[in-house]
Every structure is written in C-alpha cells, then in structure tokens.
Amino acid sequence: MTTTTPPRSGAATSADTSPPRRRDRWYRWDVRLSPYLYIAPYFVIFGVFGLYPLLYTAWVSLQERALNDPEGAHWVGLDNYTRLLFHDPYFWNAMGNTISLWLLTTIPQILLALWIAQLLNRRLRSRTLFRMGVLLPNVTSVAAVTLIFAQLFGRDFGLINLALDAFGLGKIDWVAGTASSQVALAVMVVWRWTGYHALVFLAAMQAIPGSVYEAATIDGASARQQFWHITIPMMRSAIVFATIISTTGNMRLLAEPLLFAGGVASGGSDRQFQTGALYLYETAFRQFDFGYGSAIAMLLLIAILLVTGVNYLVTRRIRTD
Amino acid sequence: MTTLSQPAVSDPAARGDGNRRTGRAPRRRGTGHGDGRIAGPWVYACLLAVLLGSAFPVYWSFVVASQTPDAIGKVPPVLVPGGHLFDNIAKVFDQTEFALALGNSLIVSGTITVSVVFFSTLAGFAFAKLRFRGRGLLLVVVVATQAIPHELGVIPLFMMMSDFGWASELQAVIVPSLVTAFGVFFMRQYLDRAVPYELLEAGRMDGCSTLRLFWHVVVPAARPAAAVLGLFTFMTAWNDFFWPLVVLDDDNPTVQTALSALASGYTTDYTLVLTAASIATVPVLVIFLAFGRQIVGGIMQGAVKG
Numbered sequence: 001m002t003t004t005t006p007p008r009s010g011a012a013t014s015a016d017t018s019p020p021r022r023r024d025r026w027y028r029w030d031v032r033l034s035p036y037l038y039i040a041p042y043f044v045i046f047g048v049f050g051l052y053p054l055l056y057t058a059w060v061s062l063q064e065r066a067l068n069d070p071e072g073a074h075w076v077g078l079d080n081y082t083r084l085l086f087h088d089p090y091f092w093n094a095m096g097n098t099i100s101l102w103l104l105t106t107i108p109q110i111l112l113a114l115w116i117a118q119l120l121n122r123r124l125r126s127r128t129l130f131r132m133g134v135l136l137p138n139v140t141s142v143a144a145v146t147l148i149f150a151q152l153f154g155r156d157f158g159l160i161n162l163a164l165d166a167f168g169l170g171k172i173d174w175v176a177g178t179a180s181s182q183v184a185l186a187v188m189v190v191w192r193w194t195g196y197h198a199l200v201f202l203a204a205m206q207a208i209p210g211s212v213y214e215a216a217t218i219d220g221a222s223a224r225q226q227f228w229h230i231t232i233p234m235m236r237s238a239i240v241f242a243t244i245i246s247t248t249g250n251m252r253l254l255a256e257p258l259l260f261a262g263g264v265a266s267g268g269s270d271r272q273f274q275t276g277a278l279y280l281y282e283t284a285f286r287q288f289d290f291g292y293g294s295a296i297a298m299l300l301l302i303a304i305l306l307v308t309g310v311n312y313l314v315t316r317r318i319r320t321d
Numbered sequence: 322m323t324t325l326s327q328p329a330v331s332d333p334a335a336r337g338d339g340n341r342r343t344g345r346a347p348r349r350r351g352t353g354h355g356d357g358r359i360a361g362p363w364v365y366a367c368l369l370a371v372l373l374g375s376a377f378p379v380y381w382s383f384v385v386a387s388q389t390p391d392a393i394g395k396v397p398p399v400l401v402p403g404g405h406l407f408d409n410i411a412k413v414f415d416q417t418e419f420a421l422a423l424g425n426s427l428i429v430s431g432t433i434t435v436s437v438v439f440f441s442t443l444a445g446f447a448f449a450k451l452r453f454r455g456r457g458l459l460l461v462v463v464v465a466t467q468a469i470p471h472e473l474g475v476i477p478l479f480m481m482m483s484d485f486g487w488a489s490e491l492q493a494v495i496v497p498s499l500v501t502a503f504g505v506f507f508m509r510q511y512l513d514r515a516v517p518y519e520l521l522e523a524g525r526m527d528g529c530s531t532l533r534l535f536w537h538v539v540v541p542a543a544r545p546a547a548a549v550l551g552l553f554t555f556m557t558a559w560n561d562f563f564w565p566l567v568v569l570d571d572d573n574p575t576v577q578t579a580l581s582a583l584a585s586g587y588t589t590d591y592t593l594v595l596t597a598a599s600i601a602t603v604p605v606l607v608i609f610l611a612f613g614r615q616i617v618g619g620i621m622q623g624a625v626k627g
Contacts, residue, residue: 036448038444
C-alpha cells in the first residue's frame with residue numbers, strides 16, 4: 001500500500017540540500033489550501049442546487065408567480081401564507097392525512113421492527129440470509145412497489161380482495177375510502193421500511209455489552225424482563241431516531257399516494273389520501289402555481305425542521321441521562 | 322412478542338432441542354452472534370414468515386409478469402409463474418419508452434455513482450486526515466445539511482433548470498446529485514480509522530504531494546467503504562422518483578418516471594404494468610443479491626455510528 005516509491009525519496013533529499021524556494025512554497029500551498037479544494041465540490045453543489053433553491057423558495061413564497069409569465073411575478077407579501085393557513089381546506093386536509101398516516105405507519109413499523117430485531121438477535125443459522133430477507137423491500141423502487149401493491153389492493157382483481165371474498169368478507173374498494181386507502185398506503189410504507197429499521201435496531205441491540213445481560217441472568221432476570229428493562233431502555237436513542245426518520249419520511253410521502261391514485265395528484269377523488277408533499281406537487285407542477293407552491297414548501301420545511309429539532313433535543317437529553 | 326418467553330439459556334445442552342450442539346462449547350454473549358439465546362424452531366418459523374412477507378410482493382410481480390391478462394383475478398388465484406414472460410417484456414418495450422428509460426437510468430445512476438464515490442472520498446480524506454482552519458465547523462455543516470429536505474426547494478430548482486435549458490435533459494437529474502453529504506460523512510468516518518497518520522507522514526517525508534497521497538495511500542485503503550457507498554448511491558439514484566418526475570418529460574424518461582407514466586395511462590393491463598415494474602426492479606435486485614452482505618453491513622455500521 002505504501003506506494004511511495006524509493007526514487008522519490010532520493011529526489012526529496014536532493015531537494016532538501018539545494019535551496020528550492022519554489023518547492024517550499026508549493027509544499028506550503030499544497031498543505032494549506034488543497035484541503036479546501038477537496039471539500040469544495042460538495043459545498044459548491046450543495047450551495048447551488050441545495051441551499052440556494054431552498055432560500056429562494058422563501059422569496060418565491062412571497063410572490064404570486066406562475067410558470068408561464070415570469071415577468072408577471074409580483075409581490076404579495078404574506079398573502080400566500082394567510083390563504084394557506086386560514087382559507088385552504090385542502091392544505092389542512094393534507095396535514096390531517098399526514099398525521100393519520102403517521103399513526104398508521106410509525107407505530108406498527110417500530111413495534112414490528114423491534115420484534116424482528118430481537119428475533120434476528122438470536123444465535124441463528126444463515127444469519128445473512130435472514131438479514132438480507134428483511135431488507136429486500138427497502139431496496140426495491142417506490143414506483144415499482146406501489147404499482148405492485150396497487151394491483152394487490154385492486155378492487156376487482158386484486159389478490160387481497162380475492163382472499164377477503166373467499167372468506168366471505170366481501171370486496172373492499174381500497175382506493176375509494178378514506179380509512180381503507182390510508183391503510184393500504186400504510187401497508188406499503190410499513191412493508192418498505194420495517195426491515196431497515198429492524199437492522200438499525202439490531203445493530204443497537206448488539207452494541208449493548210454482554211456483561212449487562214450476564215449480570216441480569218445471575219440476578220435471575222427472565223429473558224422477557226431483560227428485554228423490557230435492559231434492551232429497550234438502552235436502545236432509546238435508536239428508537240427516537242427511527243421515529244423521526246419515519247415522521248419526516250411521512251411528510252415527504254409522494255410516490256405512493258400519487259401512483260396509488262393512478263397518477264392523479266389530488267390523492268383520490270375526495271383527496272382522502274393526499275399528503276403534504278403531494279399537495280405541493282399538485283400546486284406547483286400540475287397547476288403551475290409557483291408562489292403558492294413555495295409557501296406550502298416553506299410550511300413543510302418548518303414542520304420538518306421542528307420535528308428534527310425536537311428529536312435532537314430529546315436524543316441529547318436521553319444521552320446525557 | 323410470545324417468543325420472549327423462551328428461557329435465557331446459558332447451557333445449550335440443557336435444552337431439549339440442544340442435542341445437535343452438545344459436541345460444541347457454548348458460544349458466549351458479546352461475540353456479535355446474538356444475545357446468546359439459541360434460536361428455537363419458533364424463532365425460525367417467525368423469521369420465515371417475515372421473509373415470506375418481504376419477498377411475496379416482488380415474487381407476485383414476476384408471477385403476473387409471466388401470465389396472460391386473463392390469468393389475473395382468477396379464483397383460485399394463479400400463484401406460480403407462467404410462460405409468457407418474454408412476450409410481456411416484448412410488449413413493454415414495444416408499447417412504451419422502456420428501452421430508452423433503461424438506458425437513461427443507467428447513464429444517470431452510473432454517472433452519479435462514480436462522481437459521488439470520487440468526490441466523497443476526496444472530501445472525506447480532507448476531513449479525516451488533513452488539518453485546515455474551520456475543519457470542525459465545516460464538518461458540522463456537512464452533517465447538518467444531511468437533515469435538510471432538499472426536495473422542498475424543488476420549485477426554484479426547476480426554474481433554474483429551465484433557465485439553463487436543462488429541463489427534460491438528463492444533466493438536470495445528474496448534476497444536483499454529483500456529491501452528497503451522506504457520502505462525504507460516510508467516507509470521513511471510514512477513512513478516519515482506515516488510514517494511519519504514520520503512513521501519510523511517511524509519504525510526506527518522501528516528498529509526496531497531497532494529491533499523490535490521495536491516489537497512492539488513501540484510494541487503496543478506501544476501497545471497501547467506497548464499494549458500499551457506490552452500491553447505496555447506485556440504488557438510490559436508480560430508485561429516485563420525485564425530482565426526475567418533475568424535471569423530465571415522458572419523451573425522455575428514467576425507469577421510474579416511465580413507470581409513473583405507465584401507471585397514469587388508461588391501461589388496465591396489469592401484466593404490462595407489472596412486467597415493467599419487474600424489469601425496473603431487476604438491476605437493484607441483482608446488486609442486492611450479489612452484495613447483500615455488504616449492504617446489510619453498511620446499514621448496521623451506519624446505525625452504530627449515527
């Protein structure tokens with residue numbers, strides 16, 4: 001690995017004896033400035049395509065602005081926000097859906113992931129096979145998965161309705177109902193993310209020193225007691241982390257509700273499963289109302305940053321406990 | 322949670338089903354092989370059920386992709402693959418832009434992967450091993466920017482791409498993803514431990530410039546992590562949905578936007594839709610089956626560090 005070749009060391013010693021000022025200056029320049037060059041690509045890309053658009057969103061959100069007439073953009077102050085917050089039932093509908101989807105996804109997902117993680121945390125044969133198996137849903141594409149589930153949840157020919165029908169429960173029009181459509185979406189999200197969280201939890205479980213369990217075993221604690229009184233408390237920050245990932249992920253949920261409705265951005269005929277991100281997409285790229293869309297984006301951003309900030313505080317508190 | 326009621330066994334031979342292990346010394350806790358309890362048949366049964374649930378939708382997609390449309394919705398349902406896979410694939414390539422979409426996705430994901438791995442290794446090296454003013458602060462900035470939901474800046478980004486004349490062009494998808502905060506941080510964490518300072522000092526004594534150190538010392542040491550980062554990056558880029566959907570149009574799609582177009586059409590031919598979904602899944606599936614161990618390891622390590 002040390003590919004620094006011997007001939008070069010000879011060159012370096014000869015450079016030391018002669019007075020090569022240029023070489024010295026070059027060396028100092030190299031040591032002092034080249035690190036900035038190496039990290040520059042990230043900051044340039046992030047600055048131009050990440051930060052700048054985000055900041056500019058705040059600016060656009062104060063304007064009335066449509067795609068086709070950039071000259072026609074004009075300043076409206078906080079009008080977009082007052083309209084959103086006080087006169088827009090669609091916005092609050094989307095927020096409400098985000099909250100109910102949060103309940104339907106986050107809680108089952110975390111409980112299931114904990115259960116799977118403690119199964120994986122045994123002495124297992126073919127460990128890698130099982131770990132890969134639970135992660136499989138996470139690597140498949142959202143679009144493909146949503147199309148597959150849209151078929152499974154299909155009203156007339158879906159496998160799930162065929163099964164329900166066979167048990168005499170009758171068919172459900174999954175897309176049409178508020179509860180049923182959100183349950184179907186929650187199944188997709190839970191299916192996709194549970195395995196990922198299970199692996200993160202498994203890593204956290206394995207980071208708990210074995211001596212803690214040994215001491216507990218000597219004291220006569222049962223496996224169940226050990227799980228609730230040692231494993232869970234020592235994984236608190238991992239659980240909080242997963243909750244936050246799931247929460248912010250929910251606010252960004254877009255592909256599932258869009259494709260579940262067959263590409264219609266309203267999230268169902270009654271907007272029964274439109275999420276915040278989907279409402280942003282509908283406003284900005286179906287109706288091309290950039291100003292109003294930007295205001296939605298800003299409110300979503302504030303919500304996500306609030307959740308992340310609360311998470312940070314909670315996690316720090318847990319760590320210092 | 323019923324499986325928790327199993328006793329914690331320190332001596333496997335003491336258990337009824339432990340006889341196939343009696344010849345072996347019991348492994349101790351803390352070896353990374355689990356919490357010490359041997360998985361009983363019940364645990365295996367549960368895990369198999371989980372596995373089945375994980376794999377079934379993907380399997381189902383391939384089943385439908387190999388059937389004729391009239392096989393869908395039959396009672397009892399058809400649950401095994403039929404013989405029409407290649408007919409259906411031909412139909413997908415015939416009726417949609419899927420060949421172009423596959424090519425486009427390959428270009429986009431390939432370029433992004435090479436670029437992310439290169440620039441992340443370079444920046445990760447600087448953050449891990451080079452001293453410069455503001456290093457700590459800038460690293461904090463990198464970590465903090467990971468938490469920012471970039472896609473909320475989608476409106477100005479779209480306006481910008483239109484101004485560049487890049488709307489509906491592939492570079493609009495590629496350029497914003499050329500290097501990621503996750504990649505930089507991931508490589509920094511790895512290189513911090515993988516490259517000893519002595520090696521770099523020795524290189525310096527030999528008159529190596531920083532760039533030569535990077536090529537000859539850091540890059541060889543970075544390979545394992547670079548491979549994992551490359552896998553993650555490729556799969557993420559391949560599966561990316563929102564931004565390509567916004568900036569590309571149906572005449573120049575990626576695989577994901579082609580799927581979206583297909584789902585938004587008026588086709589009720591599920592074999593067509595799910596054949597396309599299956600084709601879109603194959604590349605990530607192949608990567609996953611070939612490198613699953615590394616991918617699982619990457620997620621679990623990231624979890625511990627994060």
